[in-house]
Amino acid sequence: MKETLIYAHRGANTEAAENTRSAFDQSLVYAIDGIETDIQLSRDEVAVLWHDRYLGKLNLPDKHIDDFEFARLRQMNFAAHFSADAKAEGIVSLQEFIATYRQRCRLLLEIKNREWEPRSRHESKVRQVLDLAGASQGDAILVSSFNLDSLIFAHQCAPDFPLVYNFEPEQTLADARRALAEQSFLYGLCLPIASLNAAMVSLLREHRKCIAVYTCNSDGEIAHALELGVDILISDVPQKALAMRAEMSKS
DSSP states (O other): OOOOEEEEETTTTTTSOTTSHHHHHHHHTTTOSEEEEEEEEOTTOOEEEOOOSSBGGGTBTTOOGGGSOHHHHHHSOSSTTTOTTSOOOOOOBHHHHHHHHTTTSEEEEEEOOOTTSOHHHHHHHHHHHHHHHOSOOTTSEEEEESOHHHHHHHHHHOTTSOEEEEOOTTOOHHHHHHHHHHOTTOOEEEEEGGGOOHHHHHHHHHTTOEEEEEOOOSHHHHHHHHHTTOSEEEESOHHHHHHHHHHHHHO
16 A cells, blocks of 8 residues: 655644745745645735634635736735745745656645636636646646546636545535536545545545645544555644554554
């Protein structure tokens, strides 16, 4: 069985502001296997890294990323919410992220397509992610989304690119069975840790699909994912997951 790969969730986000260069660089101190990050668009349609629906962490609770152009987002401090002492950091573009980190570890790019956005922006985001990622190089870069329509469109644009469908907590084994039957192109599923069980693993192994799981932070969650032999374990505390994987490999 292949070793479970450990991905840092938005970088080492317990030690630096999530989705910043500092968080990504800190995660690589621990010799992680990969980094997971989130893709949205600025108002002028530059792909940038940000997770939340709103900008509450920047004291702008009624604003979205797409209320601002990229140049303005670069001037804003996306690290201030983490610590008053943190070095100021503007938003990271996807282009910068891929150019800086693709040679250093694997990447998991989650496309955040929101319900208030027009379809044209959804498709622009997908195209940019695929264009910047370039031709598929095995599983070195994966693209994921909770929006299945976005993944279907991505498959139409790049039939060979590995695409992962993120499951919501309420989705079930029956939903997984249906998704795999109807969308056979999917490279795999990314499951919430609460949904991970032997039956789900068995289904995905039967279909020869990748099993990713989010977000494994406690000892129990990490051990559960490792014991079931998932392919990718996404964690806010990747150093703990790495240590537990190393210990388990000895037994």
